[in-house]
Amino acid sequence: MTAVSGRSDNARPGLLAPAGATAGLPFRVRFSEWLDQQSRQLFITPAVVMILVFSIFPLVASLIIAFSRIRLRGGSYQVTFVGFRNFNKQFFGSEQFHFLGTFRGISLLGWIVILAAAAGILWWLYRYTTTSFTKFGFVGRLITASLGFGLALLLGATFFSGHPFGTLVITLFYVVFGCAVQFAIGLGLAFLCAQPIKGRTFFRVVFFVPLMVTPIGVGYAFRMMADTTKGPFSPLWQWVGLGDFAWATNAWAARIFIVVGDSWQWIPFIFVILLAALENVPRDFVEAGQVDGASGWQIFREITWPTILPVAVTVTLIRVIEAFKIVDLPNIMTSGGPGIATESMTLHSFFSWRALDLGQSAAIAYLLLFITVVSCVSFFNLVVLGRIRQT
Amino acid sequence: MLYYRRDILDEMGLNPPRNWDEYMTVAGAMHGKDLNGDGEPDYGSCIFKKRNNQSYFAIMSMAAGFVQTQGTGHGIFFDPETMKPKVNNEAWQAAFEVYKATGEFGPPDELNHDIGDTRGLVQTGRCGMVIDWGDIGPLSIDPAGAAIKNKMGAVIMPGSSRVLDEASGKLVDCNAERCPHAIDGINYSPFAAFGGWSGAINKNADADVKQAAYDFLSYMNQAAQSNFDVTQGWTGYNPYRNSQLDNLGPWVDAGFSEEFAENYLGAIKDSLNSPNMASDIRIPGAPQYTGVVLDRELARFLAGDISAAEATANIEAGWEEITEDFGRDSQRTMYRLSLGITN
Secondary structure, three states, rough: HHHHHHHHHHHHHHHHHHHHHHOOOOOHHHHHHHHHHHHHHHHHHHHHHHHHHHHHHHHHHHHHHHHHEEEEOOEEEEEEOOOOOHHHHHOOOOOOOOOOOOOOOOOHHEEEEEEEEHHHHHHHHHHHHOOOOOOHHHHHHHHHHHHHHHHHHHHOOEEEEEEEEEEEHHHHHHHHHHHHHHHHHHHHHHHHHHHOOOHHHHHHHHHHHHHOOOOHHHHHHHHHHHOOOOOOOHHHHHHHOOOOOHHHHOOHHHHHHHHHHHHHHHHHHHHHEEEEEEEHHOOHHHHHHHHHOOHHHHHHHHHHHHHHHHHHHHHHHHHHHHHHHHHHHHHHHHOOOOOOOOOOOOHHHHHHHHOHHHOOOOOOHHHHHHHHHHHHHHHHHHHHHHHHHHO | OEEHHHHHHHHOOOOOOOOOHHHHHHHHHHOOOOOOOOOOEEEEEOOOOOOOOOHHHHHHHHHHHHHOOOOOOOOEOOOOOOOOOOOOOOHHHHHHHHHHHHHHHHOOOHHHHHHHHHHHHHHHOOEEEEEOOHHHHHOOOOHHHHOOOOOOOEEEOOOOOEEEEEOOEEEEEEOOOOOOEEEEEEEEEOHHHHHHOOOOOOOOOOHHHHHHHHHHHHHHHHHHHHHHHOOHHHHHOOOHHHHHHOOOOOHHHHOOOOHHHHHHHHHHHHHHOOOOOOOOOOOOOOOHHHHHHHHHHHHHHHHHOHHHHHHHHHHHHHHHHHHHOOOOHHHHHHHHHHOOOOO
C-alpha cells in the first residue's frame, strides 16, 4: 500500500495538486487522471466480482438452503426455514445410519481405540500448553482435537466394533487408505524415474498419462476390467479361477477396487511433483554421502527425504483435499453399492440432490466442507508449515 | 414383462412361469445349462439389481402382484384414505425375498448390473429369463441379438395366489372376493413402471416455438414414423398405438417371426388391458420415495446388511417422513388423483 502511494506521490505530482489546478485541462486529460486515481479499485474489481459471484454467493446460498426446505414449483420455488432439521437428521434422525453408521454398542477394541485416542489428544494438548502457548493456537488445537476425538469415537463405535458405518467413515477410508497407497507408489515410481535408467523419459510420460483421463472414463474402464463375466479380462479371471468372484458384491472388495481406480488416476500427480523434488536434491550432498560410505538407504533417509519433505507434505495436502471430494468412481463403478458400502459423502449429497431434496444435499455438503477444512487446515498448520519452516 | 427362452423351455418341456414359485423352478432348471452354444454354463434368470439404477422398478413390478388386487384404483404404495404407507407388510417382504432369491440363478455380479448389463447378457443368449420393459422384443431381432433372434417368448409379469390382507399385513390365499381379477387363482398386477413417456411443452414458450414443438411431437407419434420406431431396439420406444399392437406387418418387416410378433404383442396387450394394472408413484417427491428411500433400503437388503422386515420398516418410516415434509393432506389428494379416485 505504502509503496503504491509512494510511487504515485513521486511519479505523478499532478495528482496531489489542488483541484483548481486541473480545472483548466482538457477533459481527456482530466478523465485519464481520474482513471489513474481509481486504478487500484478498477484492477481489483473483476477479481472481487468473480469471487463474489462464483464463490461467496454459492457458499451463502447453499448455507441458506442447508437450513431450509426448498420446493421447486412451476416457474418458481418456495423456501421454508427449518432450522437445524437437515443436520439433525444426519446425526440423530432417519439418516444417522447412512451418514454416521449403525450404533449397537461398543466392543472392547472400540473402547481401546477411543481411550487411546482420548489419551493421545489430551497428552498433545497438555504438551502444547506447557511448551508454546498462545490463546489463538490453543483454540485452533481445541477444534482439531474435538474433530479428532469425534472421529475416534465414531470409528470406535462402528468400524472397530464391527458395526456398519456410514458415508463419513467410507470417505475417510478413501482419503486415508487411498492417499497413503498413492503416496507410497508415487514416491517409489518417482524414485525409480529419478535414477539414470534406460528409457526413463518414456516411463515418465507413461506414468503421467492417467492424470489426464477424465474420472468418468477411469470409472467405466475399471468397471469393465473388473467385470469377471463379460469384461475384457474375463478369460483371465476365469483362468485364475475367479470367474465367479464378484468384487462388486463384496463390501471390502468393492471399496478396495475403487481405491485401485482412484490410485491409478492420482499416483501420476504425486509422481510428477515428487520427481521434480527429487531432481532438485543437491548432487553434492548425495555424492558427499557416497564418498563417506553411506548406504543407499542412509542417503535416502538422511539427505533425500528431508530435502523433499516440504514438497511431499504439500502434495499430500493437495491430494487429501481432492480425495475428500471423491464421487465419480463410486458413482460409475458401484453407484454406492453393495448396500451403502462404497458411498462417499459427495455421492450421498448427490443422490439427495438428484431427488430434489436440496436442503439435505446442502447440509451434507456443508458437513463435508467442515470436516475437510478442519482436517486440512490442521494438517497445514501442524505438519506442512512445520516442515517448511524447518528447511 | 417376463421374457423367456422359448426354444429352451420347449426343449425341456416347461411352461412359462405364472407365479414366482414357478419362476424359481424354471430358472433353477435352466441355470448352469449352455443356452447359447458357446460351451459355457449360462444363467437361469437375469434381473438388474444395481443400486440407483432402476432396481426399484423391478421390486415394484414384483410387489404389485402380492399387493394390488382390487383393480388399478387400488394402488400399491399408500392407503388412499390416510396416506399411511402400505409397505411394511408380508407382501412387500415376500417380493424382497423373491427378488433376492432370483440372484441365486443369475450372474455372480448381478448386484452390480444395471439394465444395460442385463440386456447385454440377454442379447448374447446368456439368460434363460429376464424381466424388462417392451424393449427385449426389438432388441432380440437386432444384429447384436443374433444369438436369440426369434428364440424368445414374452408373457405378463408373474402374479401370486397369496395376496396382502391389509388389515393384518399378512399374506392370505386368494379367493373370489379377495382377488376379483384373478385368472386360475393367480392375481396378476402388471406394473406400469416409469408410467410411460409423455411430451410436454413449456407454457411460457413463444407461440411459434410451441407450434414447432407440437409439430415435432405429432410427427414422432404419427403412425408413419412411430410404427417403424417401435420395432427398433435402439429407440427405446415400445408399442402403444392400436395400429402397432394389432398389425403384425411392421414387426414382420423388421425381422420378427410371425409367431414371436404375435406372442410379444399379446403379452403387451395382456398387460395394458389388465383391469388390475398397477400405477407407478405419481405424486410430488416421487424420486425421494422410490429413488432414494426404497432404492437404498432395497440395496442394503440385497447386500445382506438388513433383513426384509427391517428394510420395509425403514421404508415405512422414510416414506412417512417425506409425506410429512410435503404435507399429508396435499399428498393424499395427489395420490388419490393419481389412482383415478375423484370423490
